[in-house]
Structure formats: structure tokens, C-alpha cells
Amino acid sequence: MAYKNKYPYIFVHGMMGWGEDNKLYNIMPYWGMVAGNQMRQLRARGIEAYAPQVSPIGSAWDRACELYAQLVGGVVDYGKAHSEAKGHARFGQDFGNGFVPNWSSTNKIHLIGHSFGGATMRMLVELLTNGSEAERACTPPEELSPLFEGGHGDWVKSLTAVSAPHDGTSFVNAFPKLMVGVKYGVLGLASILGNVGSRTYYDWKMCQWGLTQPPKAPTDKKNILNIKAIRKVAKSKDNVFDDLEIGQAMDMNRTIHTSKDVYYFSVSGDGTKPVGDGTYVRAPIMIFAFIPFAKVMGRFPIGQNINGAEITEDWRKNDGLVSLESGRYPHLEQHVMFEDVRNGKIEKGIWHVLPDAIGDHGTVIGGSLSFIGPGKPQRYRDTYNYWIDFLEKLPD
Numbered sequence: 001m002a003y004k005n006k007y008p009y010i011f012v013h014g015m016m017g018w019g020e021d022n023k024l025y026n027i028m029p030y031w032g033m034v035a036g037n038q039m040r041q042l043r044a045r046g047i048e049a050y051a052p053q054v055s056p057i058g059s060a061w062d063r064a065c066e067l068y069a070q071l072v073g074g075v076v077d078y079g080k081a082h083s084e085a086k087g088h089a090r091f092g093q094d095f096g097n098g099f100v101p102n103w104s105s106t107n108k109i110h111l112i113g114h115s116f117g118g119a120t121m122r123m124l125v126e127l128l129t130n131g132s133e134a135e136r137a138c139t140p141p142e143e144l145s146p147l148f149e150g151g152h153g154d155w156v157k158s159l160t161a162v163s164a165p166h167d168g169t170s171f172v173n174a175f176p177k178l179m180v181g182v183k184y185g186v187l188g189l190a191s192i193l194g195n196v197g198s199r200t201y202y203d204w205k206m207c208q209w210g211l212t213q214p215p216k217a218p219t220d221k222k223n224i225l226n227i228k229a230i231r232k233v234a235k236s237k238d239n240v241f242d243d244l245e246i247g248q249a250m251d252m253n254r255t256i257h258t259s260k261d262v263y264y265f266s267v268s269g270d271g272t273k274p275v276g277d278g279t280y281v282r283a284p285i286m287i288f289a290f291i292p293f294a295k296v297m298g299r300f301p302i303g304q305n306i307n308g309a310e311i312t313e314d315w316r317k318n319d320g321l322v323s324l325e326s327g328r329y330p331h332l333e334q335h336v337m338f339e340d341v342r343n344g345k346i347e348k349g350i351w352h353v354l355p356d357a358i359g360d361h362g363t364v365i366g367g368s369l370s371f372i373g374p375g376k377p378q379r380y381r382d383t384y385n386y387w388i389d390f391l392e393k394l395p396d
Contacts (some may be wrong), residue, residue: 086236
């Protein structure tokens, strides 16, 4: 089937992900994985689609600013107020020409994001819609990024979150001390690899912290292991590890709201099965890499309230990285079940919760072993082709 999309589709990767401008994408495309390069497949059907690269370990705010700069072009502006409060540089990488330089209310975009790409997209739409009062208060009008002005929510037609930890994810809360070690370890790895020649293959994009160098910059031998920058990022709470903690995710949710101009959709994954004692373990569909996380999340204590998040049994069901209940929708926002309204009127500004997807965290981006073999990737491709066809038919 040939598609004639009026608006471009922007695919946003999750934590530790990568975009098309990384050489790693040619070896293993984030969108498509073993099912093949999804961006290439969509373009072959006449669909304008892009998979930008934002920081794999950056915060939702910083990633949203990076995504905006890549769409419109130019230098990343993280905001005067935000950068001063968090302790990093205000400006980041220069992305040159943008993917959608004529982006506007008459040339909208569709956003589709996986995992932490969900929080990234939601933050972007919040800033487009309402801007930032803090940034407007401390920045001269002539220096203020349009991202922080507000009034641009109608630049986005739809937002689809795929296995996104809207309310955080329980494995971060289960082992707080271990996560501190993981945080410092990953930041250390980013400091080492982000200052040598491998940046064109995988870019950590933490230049605003002085932790890494831009992709084409020469090797910085003096800062290959920048302990000062590592500590600063870790303590700032301005990173993906802290944004995934349930309490901080709920705080962020109190500042992010749906836009009346945007259609919202979300689908959550489940790769577990129940056992007799009320806990959950991995189902056969889940690959081995997610088993340790699934085991911890499947036993997470229920009945507790974490900063407004009610931990029910559905929090134990998971896709190996994201709790099923957290992935369904942000629980401070209004929602409806997609199956109840799909034949009626789809409304803007309300989360439409799609039926749960059976699979692990990688299945929804083409990373399942079930997609290997002649003809087997077609099921994955058909799912996204159906969804894009549905989004195309939504009225403005």
C-alpha cells in the first residue's frame, strides 16, 4: 500500500539508544533491530520518517531540547534557568540543518517514542505548548529559544508512546544503592568512550557537562575519565537514571500535561507470567537479557504509595524493563481505553490506552528472536504500517 503522509514521523529512541546519525545504526538499527531498518522501509513506502539521536543517558528536559534542535536546526539551547540550576553549559551541539526546518502549525509532526523516548516526547510537547515560565523570567526576549515561548502545541499532531515508563520503573526503586553504582559506572564509560574516536559509532551527547566531546572533535586525552564531570552529572539528578525513579518521575508528571491540540496514544508490554505466590516471572517470549530485571520487578512490593503512584499487582507485570501499569499512561492524566472508542471519536488531549502488547522491551522495536527468518519480520512491519495508516486518517 502506498502512503501519502501529510506530516513527517519522528521516532525517538529510549535510554541507551541511538539514532540514524550513529554508524551503529547501519549495523543494528534501533528501530527495526532484527526485523530490518524501519526508517528505510517506511521511506520506501513514501513516508517521511526520521530517527534522531538524543543523549542515551540525558534527562527528559535535556533530551527534549536536543530533539527540538535537531528538528528545527541549529545549536541546542538547554535554557538559561535550567542550565544554571543544574550546573551545565547552556548551549550544546550544533545540528546544522534540521529534519523539519519548516515545522509549524500547518506542517505538523507525528511523534513515536520507545521507552524513555516517551518522557522525552512528553517534555517536548509540554514546552512547545506552555513554554517555561522560569526561562522566560530570566532570559532577555531576544535570547529566548522559541521552545520556551509556549503557544506551539499545535505543531504536533500525535504522540505515541511505546513501552514508556510514564510513572517511572520499579527496578530503579528496588535497588537504590545498586543503581547509584550503575549510574557512576555508565557515566564513567560515557566519559571514556565519549572522548575517543568511537563517537561516530555511538554518541553519548553529554557535551554540556564536559563529559564527552562532539562526534567530530579530536580525542581529548586529558578528560578521558573526567571524575569531576561524572560526579556533577550524578549528583545533579539531571539524567535518565534519576528521571526513571518512581518518585522523581511522579514529580516530573506534575509539570507535564497533555496538550489540547495533540492526540495521545500509549501501548505497554508484558513478557511475564504469574506464579502461585502472586509474583511474576519471565514468559518464554522474553529474551535472557531482561530476565534479571523481570525477576526483580515481578516481586516488587505492592500496596505501597510512592509519591502518588499506587503500586498494584499490575506493576509486577513487566516487559523486562518497564512495569506494565507504568507503561499504560501517566496516572495523573485523563485516559480512555482505545478499544472502547476506536470506532467512535478519538479526542485530543486524552491518553488512549491501546491493548497491552505481548512481548519484552525489545519486541516492540523489532528486537524479538521471533522476527528472525524468511517472512517473519513482516508481522512487525505490518503493525507499524497499520498504526501509521491510522494516524494518517486522524482529522486535524
